[in-house]
Amino acid sequence: MPDxxxxxxxxxxxxxxxxxxxxxxxxxxxxxxxxxLDEWTASSKHxxxxxASRLIDHLKAAHGFEIKARKDSGxxxxxxxxxxxxxxxxxxxxxxxxxxxxxxxxxxxxxxERLCTKIIKxxxxxxxxxxxxxxxxxxxxxxxxxxKDSGQAGMTKxxxxxx
Numbered sequence: 001m002p003d004x005x006x007x008x009x010x011x012x013x014x015x016x017x018x019x020x021x022x023x024x025x026x027x028x029x030x031x032x033x034x035x036x037l038d039e040w041t042a043s044s045k046h047x048x049x050x051x052a053s054r055l056i057d058h059l060k061a062a063h064g065f066e067i068k069a070r071k072d073s074g075x076x077x078x079x080x081x082x083x084x085x086x087x088x089x090x091x092x093x094x095x096x097x098x099x100x101x102x103x104x105x106x107x108x109x110x111x112x113e114r115l116c117t118k119i120i121k122x123x124x125x126x127x128x129x130x131x132x133x134x135x136x137x138x139x140x141x142x143x144x145x146x147x148k149d150s151g152q153a154g155m156t157k158x159x160x161x162x163x
Contacts, residue, residue: 004045008052011067012044015056019063029055089131097131100138104145
């Protein structure tokens with residue numbers, strides 16, 4: 001039989017304190033669930049995994065012990081989205097897209113929208129994933145332009161950058 005887990009020990013002690021169980025009653029519970037033969041050897045540390053599980057269940061049923069979720073440590077609550085649903089672009093992504101887009105010298109006034117249509121099949125990114133994809137695309141374009149300007153890129157006419 002596996003030993004009691006550290007989590008189970010913590011739950012038993014939290015249950016004892018939240019249910020206001022005295023030390024004597026705790027020892028009686030430990031003896032009842034098989035931790036020892038007398039009050040000198042009775043301790044929750046001497047329970048095995050199954051005995052500890054039964055004791056925790058007993059604390060829940062007989063004393064109303066509830067296992068609560070860990071308290072949030074000041075962070076905003078992160079909710080898990082259903083599969084296939086992504087969030088809107090963050091304000092930082094939108095600002096970064098605008099900054100990158102302004103660095104590119106577009107040949108046509110709606111060059112960014114045309115690029116978005118080609119890459120993500122929409123005129124503007126509507127999800128954070130699409131915004132990230134467009135950010136990487138614009139960074140790549142600016143990198144190619146920098147290489148071309150410095151003479152490092154040996155591009156032929158066919159491989160020429162699109163701006």
